[in-house]
Amino acid sequence: MLxxxxxxxxxxxxxxxxxxxxxxxxxxxxxxxxxxxxxxxGLLWLLLEAEFLAIVLVLVYVGAVMxxxxxxxxxxxxxxxxxxxxxxxxxxxxxxxxxxxxxxxxALYWIQSDQFSGLESISNSALSVDNTLLLGTxxxxxxxxxxxxxxxxxxxxxxxxxxxxLRARKNVKKQVARxxxxxxxxxxLRMVDIKRGLD
Amino acid sequence: xxxxxxxxxxxxxxxxxxxxxxxxVNSLIRSVSxxxxxxxxxxxLSVALFLSFVSLEIPNSNIFNGxxxxxxxxxxxxxxALIASILVHLASLKSKNNIKNEIFLIQxxxxxGVLILCSAHNLLTVYLGLETLTLxxxxxxxxxxxxxxxxxxxMKFFILGAIASAIFLYGLSIVYxxxxxxxxxLIKESNLLDGLEMRIAVAFIACGVIFKFGxxxxxxxxxxxxxxSNTTAAIYISSVPKxxxxxxxxRLFLDSLNVMSEFWSILILSAGLLSIIIGNLIALMQxxxxxxxxxxxxxHIGFVLLSFSIVNDGGISASMTYLLMYILMTISAFALIExxxxxxxxxxxxxxxxxxxxxxxxxxxxxxxxxxxxxxxxPFIGFYAKWIVLSELVNNGMLWFAxxxxxxxxxxxxxxxxxxxxMYFEKTDQPIENKGMMNTHSITSxxxxxxxxxxxxxxxxxxxYTRIIISSFLLID
Numbered sequence: 001m002l003x004x005x006x007x008x009x010x011x012x013x014x015x016x017x018x019x020x021x022x023x024x025x026x027x028x029x030x031x032x033x034x035x036x037x038x039x040x041x042g043l044l045w046l047l048l049e050a051e052f053l054a055i056v057l058v059l060v061y062v063g064a065v066m067x068x069x070x071x072x073x074x075x076x077x078x079x080x081x082x083x084x085x086x087x088x089x090x091x092x093x094x095x096x097x098x099x100x101x102x103x104x105x106x107a108l109y110w111i112q113s114d115q116f117s118g119l120e121s122i123s124n125s126a127l128s129v130d131n132t133l134l135l136g137t138x139x140x141x142x143x144x145x146x147x148x149x150x151x152x153x154x155x156x157x158x159x160x161x162x163x164x165x166l167r168a169r170k171n172v173k174k175q176v177a178r179x180x181x182x183x184x185x186x187x188x189l190r191m192v193d194i195k196r197g198l199d
Numbered sequence: 200x201x202x203x204x205x206x207x208x209x210x211x212x213x214x215x216x217x218x219x220x221x222x223x224v225n226s227l228i229r230s231v232s233x234x235x236x237x238x239x240x241x242x243x244l245s246v247a248l249f250l251s252f253v254s255l256e257i258p259n260s261n262i263f264n265g266x267x268x269x270x271x272x273x274x275x276x277x278x279x280a281l282i283a284s285i286l287v288h289l290a291s292l293k294s295k296n297n298i299k300n301e302i303f304l305i306q307x308x309x310x311x312g313v314l315i316l317c318s319a320h321n322l323l324t325v326y327l328g329l330e331t332l333t334l335x336x337x338x339x340x341x342x343x344x345x346x347x348x349x350x351x352x353x354m355k356f357f358i359l360g361a362i363a364s365a366i367f368l369y370g371l372s373i374v375y376x377x378x379x380x381x382x383x384x385l386i387k388e389s390n391l392l393d394g395l396e397m398r399i400a401v402a403f404i405a406c407g408v409i410f411k412f413g414x415x416x417x418x419x420x421x422x423x424x425x426x427x428s429n430t431t432a433a434i435y436i437s438s439v440p441k442x443x444x445x446x447x448x449x450r451l452f453l454d455s456l457n458v459m460s461e462f463w464s465i466l467i468l469s470a471g472l473l474s475i476i477i478g479n480l481i482a483l484m485q486x487x488x489x490x491x492x493x494x495x496x497x498x499h500i501g502f503v504l505l506s507f508s509i510v511n512d513g514g515i516s517a518s519m520t521y522l523l524m525y526i527l528m529t530i531s532a533f534a535l536i537e538x539x540x541x542x543x544x545x546x547x548x549x550x551x552x553x554x555x556x557x558x559x560x561x562x563x564x565x566x567x568x569x570x571x572x573x574x575x576x577x578p579f580i581g582f583y584a585k586w587i588v589l590s591e592l593v594n595n596g597m598l599w600f601a602x603x604x605x606x607x608x609x610x611x612x613x614x615x616x617x618x619x620x621x622m623y624f625e626k627t628d629q630p631i632e633n634k635g636m637m638n639t640h641s642i643t644s645x646x647x648x649x650x651x652x653x654x655x656x657x658x659x660x661x662x663x664y665t666r667i668i669i670s671s672f673l674l675i676d
Binding site: 157 | 222263264308311324327330342344
């Protein structure tokens with residue numbers, strides 16, 4: 001009972017937040033309500049006892065992706081209202097597609113709900129085991145090769161993005177810490193013999 | 200046990216170590232000379248090549264829970280990919296060009312991706328290997344940052360590539376949804392491979408594969424990226440990734456989805472046939488040499504795919520033979536172009552070749568070899584490549600496709616021989632300046648071009664080699 005109350009509470013917050021994403025006029029508000037949507041989704045996953053995924057969702061999407069979104073919105077000063085002026089033109093298509101997707105989901109749930117019976121056993125087995133441990137074990141034994149390759153892909157992404165964006169501009173004065181630390185007094189100080197003034 | 204597993208993937212491990220070492224050396228040692236980096240990369244590539252020769256002795260085995268397979272097909276493709284990488288690397292060593300070291304590092308990543316694709320035996324590993332390759336190709340094309348053309352082509356390539364990857368991934372996900380497994384071996388044993396969903400999935404996967412080959416209808420990135428990127432990148436993306444794509448198509452279609460060969464062979468056949476027609480026809484109109492080579496590459500890949508769609512021993516090995524010979528030809532062509540282009544004159548047009556015979560007699564002669572080989576004039580290797588594909592087509596009752604191939608080869612002769620005409624029979628008062636230096640780059644390009652003739656005089660080893668590899672691969676099935 002309590003579980004259901006919590007679920008419906010969070011689910012309604014999630015729906016409101018998702019509506020907020022598309023209905024707010026100010027893009028910053030939209031982004032913030034998307035953050036709220038992610039957090040409530042994370043909480044719903046917690047109810048399913050997928051605590052690791054819930055934390056990862058919050059860390060990755062709220063901590064990294066949404067902060068990036070907000071940076072972009074604030075830096076570029078996007079005026080969403082002008083962008084949205086064509087919305088009424090595509091609204092019929094959008095509503096139609098939305099209805100199709102909704103109908104598909106409902107059909108999937110009502111007609112073929114017996115196919116989801118397997119999910120019960122998955123969530124039951126998840127109850128007994130710490131799922132961080134489970135994911136870690138799978139990742140580092142069965143999927144170790146894929147894990148390592150993914151690591152190399154990330155390394156590649158770092159190198160490519162740095163090599164595409166880093167450049168030494170000629171007329172910009174910037175600090176080079178390494179040069180400062182490795183500065184040698186012999187190169188900078190010159191001892192000069194000066195004749196005494198009164199001789 | 201652990202050592203046994205690591206021992207089977209030593210070539211990949213070597214490349215991975217090479218990547219780490221190059222990054223560290225590049226960032227920790229100040230003013231490291233480019234020559235040092237190059238020799239280090241070459242050293243590691245040769246070690247990896249040696250280790251893959253050694254791992255030919257390893258018996259066929261599935262490692263990493265079936266995510267990876269060690270067999271003679273994969274190891275031989277790795278050997279070919281590493282030899283091609285070494286040739287590409289040697290061919291892009293040109294003194295006094297200020298190509299940044301990063302591009303060679305990115306090439307190492309791409310080579311790693313190709314090696315992974317050669318052995319991947321699980322949809323997840325296949326996809327990760329493919330992404331390693333594709334992401335590094337984006338990086339290579341984009342690395343020519345100061346040119347607007349290169350940025351534009353990199354952007355196009357990135358967006359099209361991302362869409363192609365998404366479609367490919369969607370296909371893989373449908374395969375997973377239908378069969379319930381990611382392992383290529385279990386997919387092969389599955390008996391659910393005849394539904395409509397699987398056909399949709401195969402069509403999507405074919406889109407991704409054809410994009411990677413750069414064949415019609417997913418060819419539009421090829422001319423732009425060949426023209427926009429610097430030659431180092433262009434040599435690489437025109438040669439080594441095709442081996443990865445060949446490994447991909449063999450592992451996915453030929454091995455694991457062999458039951459559906461009637462369906463996918465039609466897709467591959469039509470893509471191949473249209474590539475031959477479209478590639479060669481558009482190449483007729485090009486005035487930029489690299490763009491012309493890009494369209495001719497589309498035509499060559501068309502032959503590879505056409506022959507692949509025969510789906511038997513002879514057809515697949517003819518396809519692989521053609522691929523190997525195409526790779527040699529493309530490396531030679533781009534390396535020769537690189538040797539006559541300079542920093543401020545990257546885009547060689549056909550009219551720039553006027554009077555090349557007077558200023559660079561040796562390079563003109565080698566380019567003549569290369570063009571004759573691409574036309575398919577005996578005794579150059581291009582002749583044997585075309586001949587073996589066409590004879591397989593005729594043997595398997597696909598006479599009309601062979602006739603289209605022959606007609607298109609004849610049409611292609613026009614634009615290849617036009618290059619020769621410009622070099623030998625046109626006069627100009629502004630010849631390309633002869634720097635007259637013999638360096639690693641020009642030695643390599645001459646070596647590869649002479650190989651076009653030498654292998655052409657005695658092509659049997661390569662033909663037998665591919666036949667042995669392919670028949671051993673098909674026997675495993």
